[in-house]
Amino acid sequence: MYARSVGRYSLLSTYAIVAMLIAAMMGGCTPSGEVVSVTERPDSTEGGASAETELPTLPLTAFPAGYDTVRVRPFDLGKMWSIDRVPTSYFQDEYDVAASEEWREHAQYAAVRFSDTCSGGFVSNTGLVVTNHHCAREHITAVEEEGESLGQRGFVASTPGQERTTPNLFIDQLVEVRDVTDEIYEGVRRLRSYVRTERVNDLEERLNEEAKSEDSALRVTVEALYQGARYKAYTYRRYTDVRLVMAPEQQVGFFGGDADNFTYPRYNMDVAFYRAYEDGEPVTPEHYFEWSSTQGSEAGSAVFAVGTPGSTSRLTTVSQVKYERDHGIPNRLAFIEPRIEAMEQFLTNADAGDWPELRNTALSLKNSQKSLQGQLNGIDAYLLARRTANERALQDSIRSVDTLRQHYRGLTRDMEQIQNAKSGVEQRARAFNGFANTQVGSRVLTRAMYGYYIDQLNSSRGVGAQLDAARREADSIADWPVQVERTLIAQRLADVRAAYGPNDPTMQRLFDDKTPEEWAEELASESRLRTQDGAQRLYSQGYRDSDDPSVSLVEAIAPLYFSVVEQLQDFRASEQSINARLNQARLAVFGTEHIAPDAASTLRISDGRVRGYTTDSTEVPAYTTFGGMYERARTKNAAPWDLPERWQAAASDSTLRAAPLNLVSTVDISGGSSGSPLVNADLELVGVVFDSNQPALPNRFLYRTEQARAIAVDSRGIIAALRHVYNAEALVQELVDGYTNVAARP
Template sequence: MGAPVGSNHDPVQRSNTPFTILGAASGLALALAAPPSARADEGMWTFDAIPVERIKAAYGVTLDRAWLDAAQASAVRLTNGCSAGLVSGEGLALTNGHCVADCAQVLSGDGRDYVQDGFLTDAREDERKCAGMQAEVLLTIIDVTDQVRAAAEGKAGRDFVRARDGALAVAELAACGQDQTLRCQAIGFFRGGQYKVYKYRRYNDVRLVFAPETASASFGGDPDNFNFPRYAFDVAFVRLYADDAPAATPNFLPWRGKPPAEGEPTFVVGNPGSTERQLTVAQLETQRDLVLPMLQLQRAELRGRLIQFGRDDAERARAASQALAWVQNSYKLGLGKQAALNDKAFLDAKRGDEAALRAKVAEDPALVGFAGAWDDIAKTQHAAAELFPAMRMLEAGAGGGSELYYYARLLVRAALERAKPEAERLPEFADARLPLIARKLADAPPIDPALERIYLEHWLLKTREALTVDAPQVRALLGRDSPERVAEALSGSALADPEVRMALWKGGLAAVEASDDPMVRFVLRTDPVARAARAAYEAEVSGPVDIAAEKIARARFAMLGDNAYPDATFSLRLSYGKIAGWEARGAAVPAATTFAGFYDRVTGVEPFAAAPRWLEARSRLKPDTIFDFVSTNDIIGGNSGSPVLDASGRLIGVAFDGNLPSLGGAYGYEGARNRTISVSAAAIVEALGKVYEREALVEELTGR
């Protein structure tokens, strides 16, 4: 099971976590040694810059405006870091089982375990809301590059960051106004080469319709994770609601009954989370030497704490199961990313790419003013090394995954910032962004105090370790107390109650400052040191790097034009490819598996034990039904749940993972071996009808 990117499931790094894997870098280096433009099926293309002619030349398929508009209108971004696709006119959306596992866990209780046993509904009234999950459908893309550049022109360091981010907030407000059914998100592309506002239709009510049991969704467990052949039924359905009724969604993907065929073109429409294909070598070296080792050590320790937490208590083990799964997955991915950056051939190829681009820039009189940008970024890396630990522990990763801390910081900072003129606020608290904060505070996913204590204690211990006992920031956090005792006190916060949170939100600064909640008092006391860490990093690292990165991006545009795609940003993209196997260790890996192969793989012992309902239904299933299949599409974490379309725009599968070679996708694409793994639409309908007996759901999908 691949982790969705952009989710909060990795408490050590609540941010985009791209797929990577050990051993992927050597082949990847060969791909990166080619010219720095898209190769073969490479690319995560924005919907306002689809390479229509290139796709036509490669596969003989013309993606006209109608095709692209229909695909865009049917694509869903889930705010937990996954993708989905609308598959009926009544708000039904297809995604992955692992994308709704947290929802299923929250809904469990009173002797019911919807993660282990699955979640099935017979009627609309059985559909249950996923607390904290929202869905967004892209309406339009607005280019705001000129106005953002004008706002930041001539500024440096932190002033540049504040001016740019302020202009982005203004652009969001201009695009969406106060319409609560919309969300506008300003996004930088090409490391600052472009800025665009993505305008979404927002659905705050997302309800779970169907999720299979863990034994089916993640059949094969960790041994099969990122591998193929694969036999996972990693499928789920949610429904978007508006005004307490199923949303009307006239644009949806037609379901194709015919199974996928080897060699046919495939198109993945989803929201890849984060790639780093445009970082300079100097930045990659900092990632290798500082950032990744620090995060990996913290993940390893947190993994051990979560394992120990649930070792002797079944209910604790259930409560921690999802958090543990995400930390374990993130740790594995981090190992692969570290291995890629440790691969000499990989970095040598990156250096060659960079040197070639720099030479061309230096030779062009119109671009020579950008030639020093790479050196400017390299000069900031010493400051990055000095300032990153404090920035990470006090600001970007503060709280260590604690939801209580997250809510307290939102409340404290919002109260402080809303009292200021908008131009003087932190950009994330601009007027345009306040409604989203209010919705987050009002949502009601349950919080486990015991897990909160683990996260807080681990964070405080690691902060003391990273910054040292005598650091003034650590003294501000702990005073004369221990991390263990501070964590125990903070985990008793009442902020788990949304009514308490909303009372503080509505009461503003006076209510927050008068609060006796231990977490609110803690954040009020420690917020100045976090702000100081952020200010220093923006002044000495973020600002100079972003200015230089914008120059590099503009040079790339001048040389490559539209022959390039931006790094992934958890925004809607299209990737194209075909169904195809590959070769591994001299042997051919097939493009697809079947139900018959699944039953051959069942041993009765975890993680290859089939769910009882699958064993009982064996005689009813067509054994030659295509189960899972692979394609050459270029994806990354965040694409989990992305619909896979055929040349006619019909749904033929849902993406849920990548193979081992593809996990170097944070840094590049290697078409000979990179593969996307998907569940076929044919398998979904066959299993829904004959294993799960969901005839109404089958009828809604197929019209029969």
Template sequence: MRLTTRFALLGTMLSIPLAAARADEGMWTFDAFPAAKMRADYGFAPDQAWLDRVRGSAVRLTGGCSASFVSASGLILTNHHCVAGCLQDLSEGGADLLKNGYVARARTEEKLCPGQQAEVVTSISDVTPQMKAAVGSLTGLAAVKARTAAGAQIEGAGCPDRKTTRCQVVTLYGGGQFKLYTYRKYSDVRIVWAPESRAEQFGGDPDNFNFPRYALDGSFLRAYENSKPVMTPQHLTWTARAPADGEATFVVGNPGTTERLLTQSQLAFSREVSAPMDALLFSELRGRFIAAMAQSPQRAREGKEDLDGIENSLKVYIGRVKALNDPALSAKMAAAEADLRSRSVGKPGIGDPWADSEKAVAAYRNIYLTRRFLRPRSDLFGYAAALVRSAAERTKPDGERLPGYSDSALPLLEKQLLDPTPVTPWVDQLKLEFYLSKAREYLGPDDADVKLLLGRESPEAMAARLIAGTKLRDPVYRRALWNGGQAAINASTDPMIRLARRLDARDRQMIALTDEQYTGPITAARGKIADARFAAYGDTLYPDATFTLRISYGKVAGWMERGKMVPTRTLMGGIYDRATGAAPFDLPSAFVTNKAKLNPNVTYDYITTNDIIGGNSGSPVIDREANVIGAAFDGNIHSLAGDYAYDGSNNRTVAVSTAALEEGLRVLYPAPALLAELHAK
């Protein structure tokens, strides 16, 4: 249901990253597309003009999703669940845009999505020599500081116009390469069209990460600049057709994070510490939300978006625990590491980075709990912490700031802090209370950091006091603190700001300690491992995902499940047979009302072999002519292996077809002007 957060579930499937990627495996950077490999696999490959056009049409949304321009007037195709937060934020005065959907009848009705920004890659350049030269022989904290300063300098030089551009130095292969990604950014993004939530969520959690599916998980946004729709002559061509079985498909988007190249010591930490804790925490948080939402229909509406995300994450984390404890996975990944280590013995400049990784991870085990629980998680505390931290960081030279506070990063931070995003008090209080209680539980009531965090208060009393007393829900107040800088922060008596001030110095100590004992050493170790991998297997490997633009290729194909071939698609009329009348298989209201008008033979959702992961939500599915024929929104249960591995025999991407979306625009949630725009020549 939500590819914004994806991890791994794995039985026995794994492709070991020893040499070049196999079959349709790979989340490739645009500056290293494997044209020869695809030509060998498929008999053709896109040329540079095709890649340039598609790259210029691909959009990254700062909410953690992908998208694409599909008209010359800034129209953006993405998933419904990628705009759910916007719809929730805009639901005021009794309106429920998330439940009922939204159709802008004219462009004057297109509504700003708070905190949202759309970004398009304009160039990718290799800055590895500069970044490595800046670090030189430095280690630990000094190496991290040098790397951060060099990145800030490169970003500042690359994007002097921070109003319309954004630069980001991206670490690839864990430290083996560094690339400067330059973006054209659009900070005014508005909702245009979204179906009712039941149309996207038909089947609910039981259908999540499964197929067949009957989900209309698509929506449209529009990018504006100077209060006018932006002109986007470089866009994908909308083609409302069913894909053919076996035809080649491309998925272009921003996969979030994969861990296919981690060391055995890093995987052991995930298996033994972080993944089980994630599953336990999200399980309890889910229970708290369900209990709170049962108190009233209003609370049920207000908590829905958070609960949807929690349930999705929980399913992922449970799968990750299973994956990390799978004997076949452990054996194959251990064999892959052993092979690379054996090939690297005695190689100049390599040393034993795996031993260095083990030492760094061992140190991190002693730091992890404090790093995780020192700063509680809530929207309002997040505002407070960012305001306190940014006020101090902005007084420093650019190269001396903490990551995330450089001049190149500040415009987006400012937007996210100051946009009028509503915060529901009881929801934020529930989250704050939960994480305060977990800090006391995991660190212990006698821990010095717990005493710093809670003082003599209980988590319940403290959360209630902070939420009742803070003024940070008001964007005008947040703006005053931002503009007032350090003096305004020092003078503030807001209880949430005071808590953030109290924790800031200790948090900075923990950041420095982590950089010295873990971040610096692990980056150096993984950089050497990357060099060893290139030396052993060549440079035809793709890097782990980093929420930067990637392209994968594959085809429309089913898979064998328990002795039967799974079909490649569902039809829109099939939803009526699947419906039971009880949630989550109750029909969307528009499907009930318009059954006689709906074409039942339109392809609804379909599957491909493309290699994707969380962050690919909303990615366009593109044919060989650069036509958009769908939007990726999920994977099958086997695709949850994607965090660690890809298996072309059963890993599948799930997409909603453009044909189904067009039927939605024509019959279910009519938008004739939007249809005309999509088909304009």
């Protein structure tokens, strides 16, 4: 289950340091103790030097000698090609695919970003969209009617009138990509990271105003690529009327549960269908992926994943990877594990009742936990040796060219010094991991921080947009049961107390006569922040002037939190500057034709082949079948391998059992790629990406294909299930025929 890690990361900072909160929980930036000043140098569109300096472009094969033991390989840095810079000559040579401008545009316009966490694609000209079931899970439960449990029962709309409008769901279609590197750097030789951030924000605001004056459905984001060496503006058309058409039961959408997650062979029907509407009518996209329902793919055939992978760390330095191994990932695991335990302990209680959001959060956290553990296990000596060889190749290239040496020498050493300096406040930063996260933190503490922030904004001028955004985020925080709140509050306060120590004045004041457990009992039982309604009333009346028991606590903790976030920002700014400059040098040496940017939640096309692999002398096939799913259910004979009633009724259907269900390929994916259309050379849909196997998890740091695979639901299997299990003939007809005649739609 490879959706982007637990979603909806919020920002709570008077300094608007959004990225820091994301990084503190799931990303790659772990805090530090002192501020390292790093001199920043030139940035330009093509070479990384000043506007008047021309840097040479060297051929890809110009690696220095001396890498016999561990070879630098052409695709170590991945194959997540930006949709506007498809490597046409490589595609032609490797796959005999003529990736013309028309081919590229079709892939771009047919793909969509599903909400802000997943991928998807149009699959008919009546606005039908395919994505993963696990991407849609929370949206499926959001449209349940009284007494329903769509997670257990599944859903099929037999007619358009039965399609269910889904609140707070949108899909984005990319309509334009424009390079704006010059507008961010403007030929400036020395440009601090925070100045670039300000320019990005200003440009994004201006471009949005221009776009919305043309069409209110357009949205523009300005994103950094190559760790900030390039910037591009992405214009999206947003569809906000999105309706559920079909979703299978949870038992088959996540067959095998956490036990089978990130494994292969796999047997998941991880797919869901929605329809985009505009002005009450189905959208009629000019471009959509035709469904390959009969031929599908075959072992060895070329395939391409078109989606929006969230993040990778291949263009960072070796010292940053080592820091992730030693500190970053272990810290995030230490944050996740006790929270999973608290949620599962409550959910396994027979009297727990129905808490769908809590269940979804627990599943997402377990997914993140398993993903992070797989990444950590994979940062081995060989991976580091390959990354070191790659870094040495770049350094040797820099040293061999006077212009490059003048502008880019010593950067990896500077980065290593930053990583060494981080340990100073590491424990304090760990104590605040995910503190303002609107999805995984204590509702009481998160709402308290929002109250603190909202009151600060209320006393400031010119922050109306920030205030409105903060109120919307705060109002979206769902309630959780008191038992879970009590545990999460106690965990958080115990972490903070341990991080600052018994002699810290704030800790003495907070815990002199009250333990973390006693604080937790009081807040979980008495604070009005336990519920959405209570929080909204407090915000309206003035939170910090109220007598709520959370006020004194947050007023003591908030300054500590903001201090840690400030230090995170200082380190992050220095890291961003060094990474940007190193990648300017990398592009000057190797060019963009051969170097794919790290994932950044922007539309990419990744190439590969359908291919099984060998492990422990065992041949792992490229495909699984529904027959294999039924056999696994029979041999396991227990949850989470049990099958819904209608699937049991279809068990004797030989056509269904023979149909391919899942397949693996060497396409390059990461969190956020879930729901990506997997297409053939003719851009026909042959699968829907939903996961990777365990060996692919360390691909976050180095792209390898020996055993690493992306897993997809086979297009033929989806049709077989719709036809033989769900009797969804209207949907099958739409997928197979594409409905070129809109009037023919049932």
